[in-house]
Amino acid sequence: MAVRYIPYYPDTLEGQALLDNFVRTQRILKYRENGEIKQHIMRGMPYYEPTLRERVGKNENGNLVMRGDCLSACAYLKDKGQKVDLVYIDPPFASGADYAKKVYVRRNPKIANALKAAEQDLNSDEMRTFEEKMYGDIWDKERYLNWMYENLMAIRSVMSDNASIYVHLDYHIGHYVKILMDEIFGEDNFRNEIIWKRATAHSDAAFFGNNFDTIYFYTKSQIDYVFNTTYQSYDESYLARFSQSDPDGRKWDSGNLTAKGLQGGGYDYVYKGCHSLWRMPLETMKRLDEEGRLHFTKNGGIRSKVYLDELPGMPAQSLWTDINAVNSQAGERVDYVTQKPEALLERIINASSNKGMVVADFFGGSGVTAAVANRLGRRFIHCDVGINSIETTRDRLIKGNAEFDILDINDGVALFRNPAQTMDKLQSLIQGLHTDKTLGKQWAGSISDTKYGNMPVWLPDLKGKSFSRMLDNVLINKIIREDMPDLPDDTKKVIVYYIDIDDEKEIQQFIHDNNDTGVEIELRDLKNVLDNVVMDDKAEFTVAEVQPDGECFKVWQTRIDRFFSDRVDRTIKEFNLKGEQQALKGHKKFVPISISEEGLETIEFLSLDCTTADFTAPWHSSSEILIDRLGYVRQNGKETKKLWDGTINSDERPLRLKIRNICGDETIFGI
Structure with missing residues (x-):
């Protein structure tokens, strides 16, 4: 559970938040559950103890990559007194779409040496791909706006006095969020509505093509x-x-060189037969002539030469049409579905920060904000709930020679791999849970019991309502007053699952005093359901000191002989089953994905730690290999044109081995 609550404002009294905008506006946007959000904000942000998972370099600048949600990250930063000078966020757009990551099966290094390294061979059908759901951008308007309001309030609480914030959205919900930002940051602090033309054209037959995003800039x-x-x-x-x-x-x-019409006058003289009121003294005119920077017109006039290569460009306007989206051939592409171009972040970071300032992205995605901030000499904070985001960002920052800490905020968001996958899996993970059409949408289904009959099951919404993860008196009161009255008349008992709980004894007493429905309420910890859901990956490997061909020195070589991932295996089987079913319906020919007995083509990343064998210690990468989707190796952040041969070398004896499978699960093995 949360260790404590961190107030949103530094001058907040115990148990009471000084929310000027609440008083002044009484909430411009009124919608369901406004009251719950206000109470949560008055209580404060829940603080959870983080775990240092890895330190890259000395990290003297305090750069952070955090796995957790925006609220938890802001609570941590505020507790540590950390202020941010620039915020860019690219949150979900409430677009109604599901987003998936393409997962590429690598080459089997056992046979890679027998294959020609020609590009056409590397792009053959042998390189297979499937998709894995990352998150669902499916919201109703009220849930989304409540969620955004609480996040924006939290972000504002950690912004320095001279900070700026850029919120990247599109037509689905952006106009509503702007009203929220007027409330939170003040209408007078609105600077720009930036239009980014992200595509040349869209073929939308029934309406004008939507080919731009909107970025709201406030200070x-x-x-x-x-x-x-x-x-x-x-x-x-x-x-x-x-x-x-x-x-x-x-x-x-x-x-033009004349000063006619300019305030303050000019210089009246004749130069080479041309008399005028000039904007510079005679000495400057002579110097420009000697440098070949004067243009003498046919009519006897004198003008300056303005060279194109000396102009910095046009001062940026609020319409950005000169930055292209990341295409399939872009060198910066990291195969992340919502990836934004580095040029977009370069413009924002250069405009609203100076070197040494802290740039934060609380919906970090592909890590573009952190990567660009690092390259431009800024400190950075990257935060995201998805493990794929953390891993993609880590690998990207390693390539950019960045130093940083990776923290896991133990806030319950990381129960599975990301909130969307957790919600999708819960139906099958809760023993006995079945769909029950007699219940409202807030109930996940019911469990049959010989004593109580059908017991409706209430689950927290990991994808949307961040406040529903914390079971407190406010939330249990809502369940009693709003969700339970619509249950069937014969309901005797309900089961309420929680991620985190405020004070169980206090909540049980609250239920005893306030539950007048006649229906018993049982509280269950959802984390117990998800323990050991996915088996750890298994690996067989050998470690030996060897002397590379043609070298006079020896290295420690770790050779992976076999690798098996239960999760990857089940995911591929599900993919193949769906493809075979579609093929039977006559859609098209389907070639199933097959994995070799060695299973090495399901490995994406390997790292060796030569500093400690302690499994509880933060990871230190002494040597690492990232295998791209074509089978090429990036070794210790440097791109190569070598195919992975199934080994990883280190100068010292390795003590721990970390392997990441192609779906993103990481397992540590002792050596």
């Missing part, structure tokens, strides 16, 4: 904030003006 204060002028490329019409060129090919356009 914490009206005047004391960072904003550096950034530049974007000139459009074609402006570039066409640079039609003249010097003999060396430098393009230029002519510029």
